[in-house]
Amino acid sequence: MIDLALFVAFPYVAVILAIVVGLYRYYTDRFSYSSLSSQFLENRTLFWGSVPFHYGILVILLAHLLALLFPGLWSSLIGAQARLYVLEVTGLALALMAIVGMALLFIRRLNNQRVLMVTSTIDWIFLVVLLAQILLGFWVALFFRWGSDWYLHTAVPWLISLATLSPQAQYVSVLPFIVKLHMLGGFLIIALFPFTRLVHFVTFPITYFWRPYQVVIWNRRVRAGVEVKK
Amino acid sequence: MDIRAQVSMVFHLDKCIGCHTCSISCKNIWTDRKGTEFMWWNNVETKPGTGYPTLWEDQEKYKGGWVQDGDRLRLKLQGRFGALSSLFFNPYLPTVDDYYEPWTYQYDELFNAPEGDDQPTARPISMITGKYMDIEAGPNWDDDLGGSPVYAANDPNKDGLTDEERAQLNEVQRVVFFYLPRICNHCLNPGCVAACPAGAIYKRGEDGVVLLKQDQCRAWRMCISGCPYKKTYYNWSTGKAEKCILCYPRLESGQPPACFHSCVGRIRYLGVLLYDADRILDTASSSEAVLVEAQRAIIQDPFDPQVVSAARANGISDAMIASARISPVYKFVKQWMLALPLHPEFRTIPMLYYVPPMLPVLAAVKNGLYNVVGAGENGLAPLISSLEKARLPLRYMASLFAAGNEETVAAVYRKLIAVRLYMRHLTVKDVSLAEANQALNVGQTTAEEVQAIFRLTATPTFEERFVVPPMEREVAIEQTLDPFTHKTQAGFGFRQAPERRW
Numbered sequence A: 001m002i003d004l005a006l007f008v009a010f011p012y013v014a015v016i017l018a019i020v021v022g023l024y025r026y027y028t029d030r031f032s033y034s035s036l037s038s039q040f041l042e043n044r045t046l047f048w049g050s051v052p053f054h055y056g057i058l059v060i061l062l063a064h065l066l067a068l069l070f071p072g073l074w075s076s077l078i079g080a081q082a083r084l085y086v087l088e089v090t091g092l093a094l095a096l097m098a099i100v101g102m103a104l105l106f107i108r109r110l111n112n113q114r115v116l117m118v119t120s121t122i123d124w125i126f127l128v129v130l131l132a133q134i135l136l137g138f139w140v141a142l143f144f145r146w147g148s149d150w151y152l153h154t155a156v157p158w159l160i161s162l163a164t165l166s167p168q169a170q171y172v173s174v175l176p177f178i179v180k181l182h183m184l185g186g187f188l189i190i191a192l193f194p195f196t197r198l199v200h201f202v203t204f205p206i207t208y209f210w211r212p213y214q215v216v217i218w219n220r221r222v223r224a225g226v227e228v229k230k
Numbered sequence B: 001m002d003i004r005a006q007v008s009m010v011f012h013l014d015k016c017i018g019c020h021t022c023s024i025s026c027k028n029i030w031t032d033r034k035g036t037e038f039m040w041w042n043n044v045e046t047k048p049g050t051g052y053p054t055l056w057e058d059q060e061k062y063k064g065g066w067v068q069d070g071d072r073l074r075l076k077l078q079g080r081f082g083a084l085s086s087l088f089f090n091p092y093l094p095t096v097d098d099y100y101e102p103w104t105y106q107y108d109e110l111f112n113a114p115e116g117d118d119q120p121t122a123r124p125i126s127m128i129t130g131k132y133m134d135i136e137a138g139p140n141w142d143d144d145l146g147g148s149p150v151y152a153a154n155d156p157n158k159d160g161l162t163d164e165e166r167a168q169l170n171e172v173q174r175v176v177f178f179y180l181p182r183i184c185n186h187c188l189n190p191g192c193v194a195a196c197p198a199g200a201i202y203k204r205g206e207d208g209v210v211l212l213k214q215d216q217c218r219a220w221r222m223c224i225s226g227c228p229y230k231k232t233y234y235n236w237s238t239g240k241a242e243k244c245i246l247c248y249p250r251l252e253s254g255q256p257p258a259c260f261h262s263c264v265g266r267i268r269y270l271g272v273l274l275y276d277a278d279r280i281l282d283t284a285s286s287s288e289a290v291l292v293e294a295q296r297a298i299i300q301d302p303f304d305p306q307v308v309s310a311a312r313a314n315g316i317s318d319a320m321i322a323s324a325r326i327s328p329v330y331k332f333v334k335q336w337m338l339a340l341p342l343h344p345e346f347r348t349i350p351m352l353y354y355v356p357p358m359l360p361v362l363a364a365v366k367n368g369l370y371n372v373v374g375a376g377e378n379g380l381a382p383l384i385s386s387l388e389k390a391r392l393p394l395r396y397m398a399s400l401f402a403a404g405n406e407e408t409v410a411a412v413y414r415k416l417i418a419v420r421l422y423m424r425h426l427t428v429k430d431v432s433l434a435e436a437n438q439a440l441n442v443g444q445t446t447a448e449e450v451q452a453i454f455r456l457t458a459t460p461t462f463e464e465r466f467v468v469p470p471m472e473r474e475v476a477i478e479q480t481l482d483p484f485t486h487k488t489q490a491g492f493g494f495r496q497a498p499e500r501r502w
């Protein structure tokens, strides 16, 4: 029963929250849809925190996603032992980067009076959750060896079963407690996403790659061709 | 030919008295909110000086504007890939300390202090943290050359001067300064627009005002670096960039922007210019030697029938064209060639032009005595040949207004001198006709032109200084809404205060 609540109901609730509240916030308060950068107030520690954190966490996230979307490709990738070693070590190194970065950012927020002024309660809650999640992930990778392998046979089928609306909690219900915590942490972050400044994640300005440098907006031409109501 | 209209500006620096009224009227209207305390969309700095934010002109430090890279024009800051990979940390972002930490005073301590032997004091408190602070810089820390061994000495425009010239400028008897009021230049090739990854900044097609969509800004902070004039600012409280909006709500109701309207020295002129948008890129990538000419050449003659028909084809109304014909900016910039762009070498094609100041150029020390040319026994005659002996080297002015081309500023000065001498001949009558004519010759101008310049410089009316074009707001409203519906709804929109609620 508890497994059903934690590994079936909770993920659905989290995703629905993320989508519904995320859209609601986007359409009612787009003004708040950003990261609220504090680089203007403090920029030295930010460099050593923000850069390693972001790059570390992004690559790790990408690896999680890759294995989920292309399990076949992933299993052939880790087929050879050398590749598996390289992958795991890289993963650990990136996680360490993210942890150090995150810790620095945490300390910065606590210590710098100016940055403290632009930090809200939800920021703190989210920071703690995020830090815990990364630490848990690191723990899992370190003490439950070859996660890149067993992930394919536990979390991946579970997530796929959720995605295909035929939820099967038994894939993960027998896993060690720490691993389960990490999985729940992931969904907790998804649930918190629309309420925090994490929303900046989905505003990544990819269009900058192809849009023309100059933007000119015409009042009249927008409607050119559209018949004006009389 | 792709003719567009641009609301443009001229500041006549000889008339600026450095009173900061412009800055105050702007601040009272637009930036007296939390997070914007340090912002001065209009600021007046003392030159020589390091300006606001400190050393803004030093693009090796801030990487603003454009550079010529082979035959390509690129942002000095970074390319597209560079922009997206430095979202997490912009290495060239000025921080609050490059401006100043905003503060107030604990005034209530003055009222609530118990009776005692000492005068109560109001200690400064930071408007960011609310804690006591030591004031280390302010919005006009080097006003009137205050702290010049630090500030004026490090003016980036002095880089072109010889050591001797620089040493002379530090001598007390030779110290010289003038004021440089600055607002957003509403450029034709804006660096802020190009640098914004989210595409939140745009130029209005109809009038060229550059605006920043608050709802679309995602705090990537690239515009602040991209603008070489440092005229976009980061609101640390809302996490949004903000900039001068040229008081467009005032323009739309026929009034000049607040800083223009309130200017005590009446140094400011506003009017519309027609320009050829097809030539923006070519103009911005001209070689340094012809940059000023190229930036003048992009402005089109509103009397030229070809230009007029191209303008009409682009939907520019006859009323707008008529307004362009009486634009004081057109006269100063294109017809008389007296007004120059500030730092044209940033290649954004700024639409705010400056008539360079004469005073610091025309006073000199002679035999140990401070001497304004024209006050000595030779009368005004030396004015004509005085440029070479200028107190503030022409090279300094050239670095500010002509990408280093001394001849460009010298030509302006020769004409300004001609105006002085000729008008003096007419009014005070202590300059002979021969001398006046010689000045006209040297200045390459005519008696009529000089009188027109004098009129618009010295005794213009409000309507002559500010030719606010018809903004045709009603046309824009018609496109989206029935005007009568709009009329009953105006003022009852669903606007929210610019505060973060999430």
Ligand code: SF4
Binding pocket: B015, B016, B017, B018, B019, B020, B021, B022, B023, B044, B179, B181, B262, B263, B264, B265, B266, B267
């Ligand atoms: S109000 Fe006018 S005269 Fe006074 S500082 Fe501003 S620009 Fe100069």
